[in-house]
Amino acid sequence: MTPYSKDFPVSWEELHRNARALSWRLLEQGPWKGIIAITRGGLVPAAILCREMDIRLIDTICIVSYSEGETGEGAMKQGDLNVLKGVEGDGEGFILVDDLVDTGRTAAKVREMLPKAHFATIYAKPAGKPLVDTFITEVSQDTWIRFPWDMEYTFSTPLADRQGK
Numbered sequence: 001m002t003p004y005s006k007d008f009p010v011s012w013e014e015l016h017r018n019a020r021a022l023s024w025r026l027l028e029q030g031p032w033k034g035i036i037a038i039t040r041g042g043l044v045p046a047a048i049l050c051r052e053m054d055i056r057l058i059d060t061i062c063i064v065s066y067s068e069g070e071t072g073e074g075a076m077k078q079g080d081l082n083v084l085k086g087v088e089g090d091g092e093g094f095i096l097v098d099d100l101v102d103t104g105r106t107a108a109k110v111r112e113m114l115p116k117a118h119f120a121t122i123y124a125k126p127a128g129k130p131l132v133d134t135f136i137t138e139v140s141q142d143t144w145i146r147f148p149w150d151m152e153y154t155f156s157t158p159l160a161d162r163q164g165k
């Protein structure tokens with residue numbers, strides 16, 4: 001059974017605003033040598049951060065942790081962590097960025113790989129929050145965040161018509 005009972009759709013505008021808010025917070029804590037994006041979710045936040053912070057050195061850690069769940073409703077379940085590509089060094093002076101922390105499993109893995117990096121996310125759920133150095137918005141553990149790159153505009157049934165369904 002999926003542990004997610006709430007949906008939290010995020011628009012491009014909201015994502016952009018939150019990523020810029022994260023840039024402000026990180027600029028105050030610099031200087032930074034570069035950004036390491038945790039693919040794939042960290043790629044769009046990293047693009048916004050490096051533009052706002054004038055950072056030109058961008059690398060990736062490529063890691064896979066979720067696969068399509070049995071529900072077929074777009075919610076995912078977590079499998080084994082699979083690191084496809086790492087980076088050299090201990091991460092000192094680098095921002096490690098991801099879109100969110102949920103259980104914190106991905107965060108724990110990347111922190112182990114780069115113990116001195118500053119780990120930043122836009123969204124954090126309570127279980128993963130202690131592993132993040134800087135984040136912008138907290139959502140409850142039973143919420144599934146829907147990022148704009150995972151959605152498309154579609155018809156919305158009026159609330160009155162949904163009653164009793």
Ligand SMILES: O=P(O)(O)OC[C@H]1O[C@H](OP(=O)(O)OP(=O)(O)O)[C@H](O)[C@@H]1O
Nearest residue numbers: 039040041065066101102103104105106
């Ligand atoms: O805190 P956790 O429970 O580990 O979950 C958070 C991770 O899960 C998602 O990535 P996912 O592995 O689904 O891949 P993606 O970024 O390529 O979509 C998300 O982008 C985080 O990286």
Ligand SMILES: O=c1[nH]c(=O)c2nc[nH]c2[nH]1
Nearest residue numbers: 066102143144145146147
């Ligand atoms: O798009 C996503 N939304 C989430 O809430 C989430 N949690 C882990 N991985 C996730 N991916």
Ligand SMILES: [Mg+2]
Nearest residue numbers: 039040041042
């Ligand atoms: Mg990810």
